[in-house]
Structures are given as C-alpha cells and as structure tokens.
Amino acid sequence: MRLSHVPLCLLIFCASLFADEPPEPDRTELSKEEMDQCLRIAVTVAGKDMSIEGLRDVCNTLARGDSSEREAISQALAAIGNDGTEQDKDASGNSHLLERRLNMEALNRANRFLLTPHKRNYLLPVSYQENRNTAPYADAGTSLASQQSTEVEFQLSVKILIREGIFGDNGHLYMAYTNHSLWQAYYRDISRPFRETNHQPELILSFVNDWNIFGFRNVLNEVMITHQSNGQSGDLSRSWDRIMVNSVFERGSFAFAFNPWYRIPESEGDGPDDPTGDDNPDIHKYMGNFELSAAWHRKDNIVSLMLRNNLRSDNRGAVELGYSFPVSSTVRGYLKVFNGYGHSLIDYDHHTNAIGLGITFTDLF
Structure with a gap:
C-alpha cells in the first residue's frame, strides 16, 4: 500500500489555508x-x-x-x-x-458534533456474487482461496469541512473517507474473515453553482485528490492515486454526475515483489477513465445508475443499478446489482456479477 508523493502536496496545500484571521x-x-x-x-x-x-x-x-x-x-x-x-x-x-x-x-457543516455523509452509507446483509475471484488468495496461500458466494457488504462514507469560503463566498475544502468492505460473515469454517476492505481518503475542493446548460442546472463542481487502497501487502496489495473532477447536474426529478479522472503515475519498481513498485499497472484498462452516474426520484423511490468505461476497443468497465425505497424515517431499503470489473480493488481485473439487498442510512438526496 502506497500513497506515492501525494501526502506532501496535500500538507503544503492545507497549511497555506490556515493563515491567522482577525477575531x-x-x-x-x-x-x-x-x-x-x-x-x-x-x-x-x-x-x-x-x-x-x-x-x-x-x-x-x-x-x-x-x-x-x-x-x-x-x-x-x-x-x-x-x-x-x-x-x-x-x-x-x-x-x-x-x-x-x-x-x-x-x-x-457548522456543527462540530456532526460528520456529513459523503457517498451512500449502506449495509447489505445478503450480497451474492457468482464466479468468485479466488486466484489472488490462492497465490498468496490464504484461507480465502475457499469462499462462500453469499457475504455481507457495507459502505461507510463521511466528510468533514476543513476550510470554508476560500474564494469569497464559494470554494469549500473537505476531507472525506469511504470504507467499502466485503465480509465472509457466514463462513464459520475459516473464522468469518473480511475478504476485502477498500479505503478511500480524499481531499475535495467543492464549488456550489447555479448555471443552466441545455435545460439542466449545474449545481456542484468538485476537484479531488483521491487515494484508494485495500490495505494489503505483497501479492494482495492493490492501490492507485487519482486527480478527479466531478460535475453534478439536475433537471426536475432527474440528476446526473460526470466524474472523469487522471491516474497519478507510479514507478514500475524492480518486479512484482518490489513494495515500491506499482501493484496494478493495468488498472486503468479495467476501471476506466471516468464514471457517469444518474438518479431518478419518483414518489420517494430512487432509481440510480452508474456506468464506468475505458473507451477502448475491448470495452471493459462496469454498470451498477440501484433502487432505494422508504422503510422508516431514518432507514431506506436498498437493492444493488453490479456487472463488470472493479466491484472491489482485489477484483479490478475480474468480471463480477453481484446482487445485494439491505438498507441505506444516507441516500443520494
């Protein structure tokens, strides 16, 4: 797991924002x-x-x-x-x-006792995945070379305001963290291990907007520095660093976001066993160069779609469908269907079909 040369840049950038202000x-x-x-x-x-x-x-x-x-x-x-x-x-x-x-x-964000939701926060007690990707675990000699098809999937995603109004009354700087975990909770024979956990810290510069483009209102634009890793070492290590842009548009009961990125290059190292080398040099071929998300709201139900593609002739990428519906004042039901590459970092180069059912605590809107 590596953060490359990004942390020093982040520290220098953040430090410049905290100049003394008159009381x-x-x-x-x-x-x-x-x-x-x-x-x-x-x-x-x-x-x-x-x-x-x-x-x-x-x-x-x-x-x-x-x-x-x-x-x-x-x-x-x-x-x-x-x-x-x-x-x-x-x-x-x-x-x-x-x-x-x-x-x-x-x-x-004015309340220091609250953490603001970032992406969806959800718990899927039942997440079924066919055609399991056991090869990395077998190569590493772990007990996860044997897996159950049904597991627990959950995501925790929060952000906190660091600096507000950097450019007059706009430009808010956040730190965010997203944890996406896959847990073999029903496999007693191998002591119910977490199969994969992806960590994604981000630095986000966010701009609220009110432009109208072709009938759509551009409400938010963000620039992000993102690190994503599964926290493993050796043959199971997966990570990459990106500079991302996210633009959000809405019209009536429909909203969509366009999220392209540039991968920050890493050195090749001296081979697959070199911890300073790139864990996954071909990840962009499977995870793509952008993500397009859309959501439609009707009668308190939300249908969402995510598309990821590399715009190459081999046409790798992913599609994810989501459906959420009210259950109580604080919880919504959530159904998620995934097809493609990158269901998790360990599966970035493995084609996955997965379906999960559970609840979401914070929805898209």
Whole structure:
C-alpha cells in the first residue's frame, strides 16, 4: 500500500489555508429572522421527541461558534430564502433534488458534533456474487482461496469541512473517507474473515453553482485528490492515486454526475515483489477513465445508475443499478446489482456479477 508523493502536496496545500484571521466580536444568539429560518431547516431532521426549545438551543449554540460556523449558517439560511420553499422549485414548479441536501449540508457543516455523509452509507446483509475471484488468495496461500458466494457488504462514507469560503463566498475544502468492505460473515469454517476492505481518503475542493446548460442546472463542481487502497501487502496489495473532477447536474426529478479522472503515475519498481513498485499497472484498462452516474426520484423511490468505461476497443468497465425505497424515517431499503470489473480493488481485473439487498442510512438526496 502506497500513497506515492501525494501526502506532501496535500500538507503544503492545507497549511497555506490556515493563515491567522482577525477575531470577530462574540455573538450569543441568532436574530428572530435567522432563528425562524434555522428552525425551518432543523425541524426537517429533528427527532420525534425534540422540543421547540431544544431546536432553539441548537440554533443558538451554532451561533456562538466561531466565524466559519456562523458563515455556514448564514449561507444555509440565505439558500433557503425568506419563505423557506421558493428556492426548492424550478421554473416549471418541479422540486430541485439536490437543493435540500446542499442546504442541510451547509447548516450541518457548522456543527462540530456532526460528520456529513459523503457517498451512500449502506449495509447489505445478503450480497451474492457468482464466479468468485479466488486466484489472488490462492497465490498468496490464504484461507480465502475457499469462499462462500453469499457475504455481507457495507459502505461507510463521511466528510468533514476543513476550510470554508476560500474564494469569497464559494470554494469549500473537505476531507472525506469511504470504507467499502466485503465480509465472509457466514463462513464459520475459516473464522468469518473480511475478504476485502477498500479505503478511500480524499481531499475535495467543492464549488456550489447555479448555471443552466441545455435545460439542466449545474449545481456542484468538485476537484479531488483521491487515494484508494485495500490495505494489503505483497501479492494482495492493490492501490492507485487519482486527480478527479466531478460535475453534478439536475433537471426536475432527474440528476446526473460526470466524474472523469487522471491516474497519478507510479514507478514500475524492480518486479512484482518490489513494495515500491506499482501493484496494478493495468488498472486503468479495467476501471476506466471516468464514471457517469444518474438518479431518478419518483414518489420517494430512487432509481440510480452508474456506468464506468475505458473507451477502448475491448470495452471493459462496469454498470451498477440501484433502487432505494422508504422503510422508516431514518432507514431506506436498498437493492444493488453490479456487472463488470472493479466491484472491489482485489477484483479490478475480474468480471463480477453481484446482487445485494439491505438498507441505506444516507441516500443520494
């Protein structure tokens, strides 16, 4: 597992953002208008037993934070607007899918007791995969050379704000982390090991936008430095570093994102046993050069699609279909179907068919 030369660049970049700023006068509470607007947002995510006084206390606690916290509240309230609803509609009266999520993130990032969801967070107690990829484990001499077809799959993905408003009132810097794990939880004979865990830390510079292009509204653009690794060594090691761009568009009940990337080159090393060499020099041939995602929202159900391709004649890549539906106020059912390469890093060059059923805790919107 290697991070190449990226960490030094990240440290230098982050350090330059924390220059001293003059202190602002202390502020103890929100104005009446700000409080009313804060309550409109907070009530949508409050627990059933939360009182109005409790919500007021939360809003005032945020107001007593530092200047960056108060700025986040101000931006969230401004986005909601005076009537709390008009900003969530387009000219045709359709709801903006991502508007509410961005507004809630703007408010929540001011609260140091919260971690903001990044990608979907889900648990699939049943994930079935045919045509198992056992060759890497057999070559490494591990017990996972024998596997069960049904396992547990889950993903944990969060982000935290580092710096807000780098370019005036826009440009927010986040650190994010995504953990995707495949767990042989039902295989007692080999002590229920985790078959594969992929770690993906990211540095994200995010810009909120409001451009209209061919009838679609470009709501978000991001530049990311991403490392992805399975945390293994030797023959089981898989990792790569990328510079990525992500642009998100929406129109009515439909949203899509275009996510191209450039792989940061690594040295070849002195052979497959050299830990300083590239674990997977051909990964781009299977994982592709971009990802295209789309989602459609109807009656509180969400249908999603992910396409990944290398735009080569051999046509390797992947497609993933998702369907989520309401179960309770905090949990949604989630069905996921995957076909192609890169279901996990250990399977990057192995064609996989997988289907999983479970729940998602944080959805796309």
